[in-house]
Amino acid sequence: GANTYTGTTLNAGTITVSDGGSLGATTGPLVINSLAPDDGSAVVLNINGSVSTGSLSGTIGTPYRGVNTATINIAANKTLTVNQATDDAYSGLIAGAGKIVKSGTGALTLSGVNTYSGGTTLTQGTLNVDRLNNNSAAGLSNLGNSGPITVTGGTLRYTGGGTVTSDRFMLTSGTPAIEITRNTAALTITSQFGAATITKTGAGTLTLGGNVYYTGNFGEISVAVNQGTMVLASTVTDPAFMDTVANVVDVQPGAILRLGSTGNNVGRQVRPENSFHMSGGTYDLNANATTFGPQIDGSGWILSGSTGAAVLGVYPSANKTFSGNIVDGNGTVGVRLANRIGNNTYASLPAATWTLSGTNTYGGTTVLDAGTLAAGSTTALSPNSAYAVTATLALAGHANTIGSLTGSGTVNLGGATLTIGNDNASPAAFSGAITSSAGGRLVKVGTGTLTLTGSGSTYDGGTTVNGGTLLANNATSSTGTGSVVVNAGGTLGGSGVIAGDVMLAGGTIMAGTPAATGTLTTRGTHTWANGTYAWRINDATGTAGGSSGWDLLRFSGLDVSAIADTFTIKVSGTPARSSNSSSGNPPFKRSAFIMNSKPTSSPPMSWLSCTALPDAALSMYCFGCL
Structure with missing residues (x-):
């Protein structure tokens, strides 16, 4: 019947709730204890209908003889909904073909080796587990042997250790959070993703895998890394469609967002019309050569934690400023601004400006094919990088040094000085225009050769050749007016x-x-x-x-x-x-x-x-x- 009492405590024997029955008020606690002191006893709750209750808890004692057990059996197609308002733990067994739904702002800890197969849904609060089985194989798991693990809100906290791979998770909507408390623990999720915002907390590593499709699955998720490491390790099913993540909401100080599979050159980007924000964390390119996304704003570190060449690709679709640092790390990092990668062209996006204002020392090539790369500090442009400019490079009032210069684009000095030649290279000619009406200057250093063939150079602050060779090869003065x-x-x-x-x-x-x-x-x-x-x-x-x-x-x-x-x-x-x-x-x-x-x-x-x-x-x- 529709009972209205305010709590259920089961200390012995069996209670069966038939279809249409209830355990009193949905806010009342459910306590299942098995505390027989002498001979072991079995305490059983059979749920043959969908039941809602308040907090779930229980204690299993150790008798002098035998074993105490507590079991909740949930029938097929039936649900036990726990509106957990307080922080409690249940160490007994949950069995049957039904499912568990955890709601409420409190924390529920499940520590039993559970075998229910109807799935688990977390919508609110915290669900603590220390055991997850690998994929759908039977094993030691707090969340049953099978059935989807759906998280639409709240935090799933994994307190166990080791490495676990699961194909049971459904992160398709809402704002799920995954916490991995141990820094030696790693959880890989290879199942379904959708338009969810996934937040990673805890010191361990969370890897998001699975296949990538143009719509649905990986291409719709947003991620935030507040602690530990999150790895984006998807597999692209169609190279024509390369979106992997809709947005990077944030990467907090001490946290790491890492791209998966070293050298995987497709499917490594954030959707260019969206956002990528960092608040002091680290973006590890992991030696991936195609990593396109929107301009990154905020602060932090961009590097490659693995040996090999990586490229940070940026679609200049909105004016953003990154005050962090781009460095090589264990590999070599390059930067590219473009509006096309693979079969995807974003020519309709505005030609915006990405401003760098940190201290950048990366050694890979900087390729500017679209938009504007602007300096926001005197150390914004890497002195170790060769710059290939077919779009625009702007000093924006900040003197900078670069490795070398090629291309056919525009270098806007403003009133600042650009020093070229730090890499001692002798690349192809720069056929573009170097402009300034505010006293911008050009300085040539190093042992290499800088060849200027452009006809539109108007900079007026003069040119100084301190090292190497400067070749002026245009009939209308490629060295400006100074x-x-x-x-x-x-x-x-x-x-x-x-x-x-x-x-x-x-x-x-x-x-x-x-x-x-x-x-x-x-x-x-x-x-x-x-x-x-x-x-x-x-x-x-x-x-x-x-x-x-x-x-x-x-x-x-x-x-x-x-x-x-x-x-x-x-x-x-x-x-x-x-x-x-x-x-x-x-x-x-x-x-x-x-x-x-x-x-x-x-x-x-x-x-x-x-x-x-x-x-x-x-x-x-x-x-x-x-």
Whole structure:
């Protein structure tokens, strides 16, 4: 019948609740004790109808002889709903083909080796277990041998140890939380997922596996990692659809969100139109080479905990700032901004800006194919990364250093200085535009070569060559509108145009490259203090500036008044000797060195003295001449 009493305590014998019956008020406690002191006794509750009760608890004592047992038998297709308002434990057996539903804000601890098979549902509060069986095989489990484990709310707390893999979980809706208390424990869930927000707590490891489909399953879940480690280890069933997680709600300090299977290059992304937030935790790329998702905001660490190359792929769909640090870890990490991966194109998403404001030291390549990557600090751009820019790189007022620069995009200096060449590499040319109207500067360092071929460079703060080689190879000045200073250790060359003045302060200037002749034109004035003019000649009877002739350096004026001692002209090439060539090795055509000056030049530029040396260097002691 519809009983209304307010609690049930069973200390001996058997109670059977028939279909339509009840155990009193649904808020009343159910206590099942088996405490026989001498001979063991069996206490049994048979539930043949769906029953709701308040808190479930019970104590099983140890008799002098025999065994005390407490059993709840739930009939097939019937449910025992426990509205747990307090924190209690039940150590007896739960058997039968029915199911358990745990609700209420309290914590229920089940410690018996239960065999019921109708499934378990947690909607509220906490359900504590220390035993889970592997998959659906019979074994030692607090939640029965079979049947789904559905969590739509509350916290399922696993206090056991070891490694367990379960295909019984249903995390398809709501806000389930999984807590794994021991740092040595690991739970892998390989079953069903849906539009749920899963929160991981506790020191242990939770792995989310199973298959990924475009809709449903993994592609709809959101995750939050408050403690311990969560691993996303899905398997993609169709590479055309690669969404794995709808949102990353948060990764808290000390927590780790890790991608599964090292080197698994598909199905590793968060849906690009959604969110990825970190509050000081760690995102471990785990050597996965395709890890696309939205811009990450917040703080924390991004790295690869495994050896090998990983790529952090970002869809720039909204303006976000990440103040954390991107580092290599045990592997190598690269960064890519793009609007396409695999068969998925997100061209309709806005071209937004991702701002980095931490200290980034990763060594992989930075590829900018979409949107804008902006610096929010002076250590935002990794000095160890090669930057391939076909979209936009912006300093946003922060001076930065990068490894090298290629591509055809835009580098916006603003009023800051970009230092290039820290990786000592000599990559392909940068054909894009370097812009600034606020005094932005370019500095070349390292031992490699930076080649600029773009026509749209307008930066006005000047260029300094401190190391390696800078080749200006565009007819409209790829070095902007400012002056170029070449210090000791640096070389300025190319076959293009330099709009500003050139100051040679201990470095080297040349036309073309060390291996090929060319013509370098400067619209401004050259001021040579100390340094070297590297002059290449291929054929004394050839054409100035041509491939079959010799280097040609053009400028509107030359000031050599600051030369304190010796200025060196270094000659390279092996031309045939001609009748008007000087002696030396290699010989050179004296007329090729004559600087033509306007008739009004004062004083006129002319030779004072030239001496051919065996090492093919010419030392010149002069003023107002070349």
